Every structure is written in C-alpha cells, then in structure tokens.
Amino acid sequence: MLTRVKELNPWLRISFDPGFDWAEHTTPEIDGILALTDLLFVNYREFKALGRYAHAEPDGAIARKALDWCGVGCTIFVTKRYDFVEAFRATSGGTLVHPFQLRRPLRETELEDATGAGDVFAAAVLSSLTSRRLQVELGAFLGLSLARHKMRQGTSAGNQILPDLSKGFLQQTEKLSGTDLQPTGVFLVYDENPRSGTLFDVSSRKTAN
Numbered sequence: 001m002l003t004r005v006k007e008l009n010p011w012l013r014i015s016f017d018p019g020f021d022w023a024e025h026t027t028p029e030i031d032g033i034l035a036l037t038d039l040l041f042v043n044y045r046e047f048k049a050l051g052r053y054a055h056a057e058p059d060g061a062i063a064r065k066a067l068d069w070c071g072v073g074c075t076i077f078v079t080k081r082y083d084f085v086e087a088f089r090a091t092s093g094g095t096l097v098h099p100f101q102l103r104r105p106l107r108e109t110e111l112e113d114a115t116g117a118g119d120v121f122a123a124a125v126l127s128s129l130t131s132r133r134l135q136v137e138l139g140a141f142l143g144l145s146l147a148r149h150k151m152r153q154g155t156s157a158g159n160q161i162l163p164d165l166s167k168g169f170l171q172q173t174e175k176l177s178g179t180d181l182q183p184t185g186v187f188l189v190y191d192e193n194p195r196s197g198t199l200f201d202v203s204s205r206k207t208a209n
Helices: 002-008 019-024 028-036 044-050 059-067 117-130 132-153
Strands: 039-043 075-081 084-091 094-101 185-188 198-201 206-208
Touching: 002 028, 019 044, 039 044, 039 117, 044 059, 044 075, 059 075, 059 084, 059 094, 075 117, 117 132
Parallel strands: 039 075
Antiparallel strands: 075 084, 084 094, 185 198, 198 206
C-alpha cells in the first residue's frame, strides 16, 4: 500500500519508528517499509541493532549501514539520551551528522519517567515540518534576532558581523563523519578582489573561475 501511495504522490514523506524487535529482526516487509522511509526515529539501542553494530564501531559507521536500509535522502534521528539527539543523513561527500543537545539539560534528579519521550520528540519534529505556523514563528524569531543585533551595532563603517544563531539552538554544528572525507569544492567570495567568485577544487588543488 505504501509503495502505491508513493507512486501516486512522489512528494509524500513517510516517517517510521520500527521499535527494537523490528530493528533487530527485519523481514522483507519491514525492509520494504524502510526503503520508503524519509524520516526514521530510533533510540540508541534500536540504532545499533539496525546498523548491525560491531564492537567499538563508531556511530558514523553504524549510521552508514543503517542508512543503506532506507530510501534516498532519508534522515535518521537517534535519541541517545534525554538531552541529546543525533540526526544522520547520507550525502555525496559522506554521512552528515547533526548533533542536537539541550544547552540547559534537566538534572537526573528531576527525571520522573522517560516512557513516551521518544514519541513526543518525533511528534515535535513532524509538527515542525508540517506546521506553517511553526515555520513562520521560527522565521519571525530569527528575523527579530537579526534586527535587534543590527540596531545594537548601529550604522558604523565596516562589515557587519552577524551573530551565530546556531548557538541559540544547538551545542554543535553539523559535520561529516569519518576522517578522510573532504568537500569536492569550496566557493570563495572576496569583496573587491579579482578572485571573487572562484571555485577551489580540493581534489586537484586547481582553481577555475
């Protein structure tokens, strides 16, 4: 049924929370659902089961194997702790990981019951993707943050330095997993510089306008 629905509406996005038993013991039917999945929600135990974890294997390697089960462009959300989540997705340059961590986590003495926390997290992610209101509110918040910063800086000469807005939401920025991964090219822009708009080819160490 899901395959037919995807055929009728290619823009449809499917989310899936398999649970440990399905992650550990996959079947052809489960494989079919995973192949259609755009957003996969798992806890750390389920993540390791789906990625066929080997002893001392890093999360990036587990994520690459887990992403092989999913459709192209799939994102895996892994709830590792009550205050820490990692999101993995495959790119042409490797596996991209986004660490999300609360800047002010709860103390362990404040925790009452973690049952259902993963479901609530998934609901919040899906709401942010589908709710026009939440998208507009986030855009308005970012816009007001930049406007406030601009008014505080004034109109003095020189380049305006924009704040790092990611620090208000994340502890770390996104990064590629692995030690030998590099971008295929870097676009460099310099104001009033003859090299403005130069593409630097990392692999061949050559430049081309």
